[in-house]
Amino acid sequence: MRRVVIADDSALARMFLRRCLEITGLSDAEFVEASNGEEALERLKELPADLLVTDLTMPGVNGIELMRRIAASPRLNGLPVLVVTSAGNEQQRAELTSLGVAGILSKPISPPVVADALSGIFPDCEV
Amino acid sequence: MMSETLNKDELKEELFESLRDTLETMAFAEVLPDNNDSLFQISQDTEIIWSRVAIHSEKLKSAELVLPLELAQDLADTMYAGMAPEEAGTVFDTVAELTNTLAGKFMLSLGGKAGDFFLDVPESGEGVPALGEGAVVSQCVVDEIHPVRITLGVS
Numbered sequence: 066m067r068r069v070v071i072a073d074d075s076a077l078a079r080m081f082l083r084r085c086l087e088i089t090g091l092s093d094a095e096f097v098e099a100s101n102g103e104e105a106l107e108r109l110k111e112l113p114a115d116l117l118v119t120d121l122t123m124p125g126v127n128g129i130e131l132m133r134r135i136a137a138s139p140r141l142n143g144l145p146v147l148v149v150t151s152a153g154n155e156q157q158r159a160e161l162t163s164l165g166v167a168g169i170l171s172k173p174i175s176p177p178v179v180a181d182a183l184s185g186i187f188p189d190c191e192v
Numbered sequence: 193m194m195s196e197t198l199n200k201d202e203l204k205e206e207l208f209e210s211l212r213d214t215l216e217t218m219a220f221a222e223v224l225p226d227n228n229d230s231l232f233q234i235s236q237d238t239e240i241i242w243s244r245v246a247i248h249s250e251k252l253k254s255a256e257l258v259l260p261l262e263l264a265q266d267l268a269d270t271m272y273a274g275m276a277p278e279e280a281g282t283v284f285d286t287v288a289e290l291t292n293t294l295a296g297k298f299m300l301s302l303g304g305k306a307g308d309f310f311l312d313v314p315e316s317g318e319g320v321p322a323l324g325e326g327a328v329v330s331q332c333v334v335d336e337i338h339p340v341r342i343t344l345g346v347s
Contacts, residue, residue: 074313075285075288075289075292076277076282076285077268077271077272077282077285077286077289078289080271080272081218081271122292122310122311122312122313123313124313150296151292151293151295151296151297151311152296152299152309152310152311154308154309154310155308156308157310171296171297171300172292172293172296172297173213173214173217173218173293173297175217
C-alpha cells in the first residue's frame with residue numbers, strides 16, 4: 066500500500082486532493098494529512114512516504130521552505146513531490162523545479178490533470 | 193493607477209471567468225453575470241460572509257469574495273459530498289479556499305500583465321465589506337438565486 070502525505074492549510078483542499086488522488090489510481094493508498102509544512106515534515110519522519118502533495122501558501126513552514134528542507138534531507142531527498150497551488154510565480158516555479166519537484170499543478174485541479182501528473186510518478190497507476 | 197495594459201473591463205471579465213471556472217470545477221455550480229447589484233437588494237436578514245486574499249504584486253493588492261452564508265453552506269455540502277464536518281470553521285475554510293483558488297487563477301489569466309505575484313493566506317469574516325477606492329467589482333448570480341460579489345483591490 067502506498068503512503069501519501071497531503072499538506073494544505075485548508076481542510077477542504079486536503080479533502081479535494083485526496084478525492085482526486087483516490088479516483089485517479091490511488092484508491093488503496095493510505096492518506097496522511099498535514100495543515101502546514103512543519104506537520105508534513107513530522108509525518109514524513111514518522112514513516113516513509115511514496116508521495117507528498119503540498120500547497121505552497123501555508124502558515125508557518127510554507128511549501129517552498131518545505132521543499133528546501135526535503136531537498137536538504139538525505140533521507141527525504143528523492144521523495145516525489147507534487148505542488149498544487151493557487152500562486153506559483155515564475156521565480157517560485159523555477160526554484161521548485163531546481164529543488165526537484167515532480168510537478169506543479171494550478172488550482173482548481175481536476176482528476177485528468179492529477180492522473181497525468183501521477184502517471185509520471187507511478188507508471189503502474191491505473192484509473 | 194492602472195496602466196493601459198490592465199483595462200478595468202478586462203479585469204472584471206477575467207474575475208468573472210475565474211470565479212465561474214472555480215465554482216464549476218470544484219462545486220458544479222452555475223455562475224451567470226449579474227448587472228443588478230443583487231447583493232445589495234436582498235433581505236437585510238440574509239447573512240453575508242466574505243473572504244479576502246492579499247495579492248503581493250506591483251498593481252493589484254487583493255481579491256475578495258462576498259456571498260450569502262446559505263450559498264457557502266450549499267457549496268461546502270456539495271464539495272464534501274454531503275459529509276461536511278460540523279465545525280464552525282468549515283464554511284469559512286470553504287470560502288477561503290475558493291477565494292484563494294480564484295485569485296490564483298485570475299492572476300495567472302493575466303499572464304505577465306500584472307507582473308510577478310504571490311498570495312497570502314486568506315482571511316474571512318461576516319458582513320459586507322466596504323469597497324476600497326478604485327476597486328474593480330464583478331457581480332454574478334450562482335445557482336440562479338444567490339448574488340455574489342468579487343472585488344479586486346488595486347494599488
